[in-house]
Amino acid sequence: MRRDLIADAAIDLVAEQGMRGLTHRAVDRRAGLPEGSTSAYFRTRKALVEGFVARLANQEQQDIAPDPDDVAGSIARTIDSWLVERNRTLARYAAMLEATHHPELKSIMAHSPREQATAIAKMLGHEDPERAGAHLTAFLEGLLFYRLVGAGSTVGPTPGTEESVRDLKAAVEKALRP
Amino acid sequence: MRRDLIADAAIDLVAEQGMRGLTHRAVDRRAGLPEGSTSAYFRTRKALVEGFVARLANQEQQDIAPDPDDVAGSIARTIDSWLVERNRTLARYAAMLEATHHPELKSIMAHSPREQATAIAKMLGHEDPERAGAHLTAFLEGLLFYRLVGAGSTVGPTPGTEESVRDLKAAVEKALRP
């Protein structure tokens, strides 16, 4: 579908050049479509932004939901996969920052990782799951950010490798302790 | 100094409108200066970006360095102060994302929180300070991000209050445990 093709090109553009690089014509070029295509499918720039964010949100639906027998391991693998899909994750951060001054985006991003994390915390028998879930979320977000754009991006193991998953798993285990 | 005044206006702009809002003329207006001023002090846009990032980096110099008698508390207070200075922190995140596709920025941001955190970890007698420092950094970054733009921004206590510091301190204490 043309619409998704365009949204995907937009995601790559945002990841590689930032929100500033996201223009109708740049998306046309990136997607190899004739000039005017993006403008036809997303008439305004706001529509274009919401379009790529919606696409991001859709593709994230499945990922979560850890295996109860290996919670830390499955979380670690999920985070590692986000590191591998670098562009999507970078675009997601750009979108979150954008949502700060463009609130509609918040509702588009169906990101309920907090409830997810709370559920996990509950599952593990924490006494204050509400709060423990918040802390867990914070830690996981931080781990991802640290390895993707923070200091850990230059030092840590290469995403997608066994070593990367092992490193992440050790960190997650620590965070899961009651 | 005009230069700093301009850089400060740029920081606010980036925080409030994103990198896309950062244009020479917009900075002029924001700073209440006549049109052309920003362009005179930072001829190219690249110079403007590097200028505001350098200003951010300069102002961060003092903040860190926790009190050894109350490590968790002082870290919590530092994080809370970053939440209060919302614009500066938002601009810093925008800059970190920007540094992804504009590497010069990385060297401008003298951000060595990793070494800081490693030092703290050592101080507390962790067995693997290198790794523990990385985890601590990740957790602190995550805590900040979570409360500033993540799910915690809508749920958590108001930054700058006693409650906020208490909440943060509890989280930090947990992260500091060996």
Added chain:
DNA sequence: CGTCCTCCTCTACAGATGTAGAAGACTCTA
């Protein structure tokens, strides 16, 4: 075959943006 409808491509244009340089205002020294 003709007609309608949808999808796609092209072109237009007002306004914004990056960047440069000219000219004026100001400051300090001799």
Added chain:
DNA sequence: TAGAGTCTTCTACATCTGTAGAGGAGGACG
């Protein structure tokens, strides 16, 4: 006070950007 040097403001212009609408290609359906 005169002059040199710097700081500040203004203006210009090529290019990019957002947005709109006209028209064409191609298929579906009668």
